[in-house]
Amino acid sequence: xxxxxxxxxxxxxxxxxxxxxxxxxxxxxxxxxxxxxxxxxxxxxxxxxxxxxxxxxxxxxxxxxxxxxxxxxxxxxxxxxxxxxxxxxxxxxxxxxxxxxxxxxxxxxxxxxxxxxxxxxxxxxxxxxxxxxxxxxxxxxxxxxxxxxxxxxxxxxxxxxxxxxxxxxxxxxxxxxxxxxxxxxxxxxxxxxxxxxxxxxxxxxxxxxxxxxxxxxxxxxxxxxxxxxxxxxxxxxxxxxxxxxxxxxxxxxxxxxxxxxxxxxxxxxxxxxxxxxxxxxxxxxxxxxxxxxxxxxxxxxxxxxxxxxxxx
Numbered sequence: 001x002x003x004x005x006x007x008x009x010x011x012x013x014x015x016x017x018x019x020x021x022x023x024x025x026x027x028x029x030x031x032x033x034x035x036x037x038x039x040x041x042x043x044x045x046x047x048x049x050x051x052x053x054x055x056x057x058x059x060x061x062x063x064x065x066x067x068x069x070x071x072x073x074x075x076x077x078x079x080x081x082x083x084x085x086x087x088x089x090x091x092x093x094x095x096x097x098x099x100x101x102x103x104x105x106x107x108x109x110x111x112x113x114x115x116x117x118x119x120x121x122x123x124x125x126x127x128x129x130x131x132x133x134x135x136x137x138x139x140x141x142x143x144x145x146x147x148x149x150x151x152x153x154x155x156x157x158x159x160x161x162x163x164x165x166x167x168x169x170x171x172x173x174x175x176x177x178x179x180x181x182x183x184x185x186x187x188x189x190x191x192x193x194x195x196x197x198x199x200x201x202x203x204x205x206x207x208x209x210x211x212x213x214x215x216x217x218x219x220x221x222x223x224x225x226x227x228x229x230x231x232x233x234x235x236x237x238x239x240x241x242x243x244x245x246x247x248x249x250x251x252x253x254x255x256x257x258x259x260x261x262x263x264x265x266x267x268x269x270x271x272x273x274x275x276x277x278x279x280x281x282x283x284x285x286x287x288x289x290x291x292x293x294x295x296x297x298x299x300x301x302x303x304x305x306x307x308x309x310x311x312x
Contacts (some may be wrong), residue, residue, distance in 0.1 A: 104174055109132075132164060144189060158220070214279065230242050248271075
């Protein structure tokens with residue numbers, strides 16, 4: 001098939017590689033290069049790099065100007081596929097292909113429309129999520145459902161491990177959708193009442209110790225990739241320093257504590273335990289502000305952390 005592929009994020013490349021290896025004729029639409037990382041080095045989207053390597057035609061544009069529209073129209077696509085493109089596609093573009101354009105979304109729509117469905121599913125303690133293909137329509141992730149597959153969320157899953165489960169399943173959903181469209185056996189399912197999954201800000205990682213240990217663990221799981229979770233620690237009446245928690249576990253889910261945020265035990269060669277409003281967590285790995293990643297036990301030794309010290 002002639003596939004018009006919309007993708008920008010690194011995850012998009014996985015799908016593009018599969019389409020290429022499956023023998024589809026491709027034309028790629030991706031976002032422009034942009035500054036990233038320290039030093040504001042200009043970085044190209046992964047799909048652009050792949051397109052250059054494989055001599056696949058592509059365009060980069062923030063807007064679908066007339067010349068861009070004509071270029072896309074002249075490709076005469078059978079179908080359009082969007083995977084983490086990063087921008088709403090207008091009707092005069094998504095309606096061009098013979099079988100229109102569908103999106104691969106990492107949730108069980110209508111749950112978690114938006115840019116961060118995997119993270120919000122974990123943050124909210126969901127036990128099940130999945131992948132959905134749906135027709136792109138006007139509005140955010142609002143089109144009719146085409147194919148949907150569910151996945152169990154394990155207690156130890158975080159954003160990284162859950163993405164690792166969902167990405168290959170998404171490829172299967174994409175292939176099944178293409179097959180059903182080509183055979184004209186697709187059955188569409190209207191979406192119901194939605195919930196939303198907006199992007200996060202850096203401050204969303206700040207730990208609120210007045211929450212339960214379970215809520216904080218879900219926050220850790222959901223924000224594992226970015227921005228992570230952190231708290232502040234005052235050492236010897238000096239300026240407070242931010243501490244990023246890279247690994248912790250729940251050691252008590254039920255106790256109610258008025259001294260939440262306080263270190264309540266030191267676990268030799270392991271780390272330290274902090275009280276939450278409900279329950280306690282054991283911190284085992286962290287990164288102090290402007291310092292390398294270290295074990296929580298090294299942090300204890302280096303700062304003579306004692307029971308009674310408080311994180312804010």
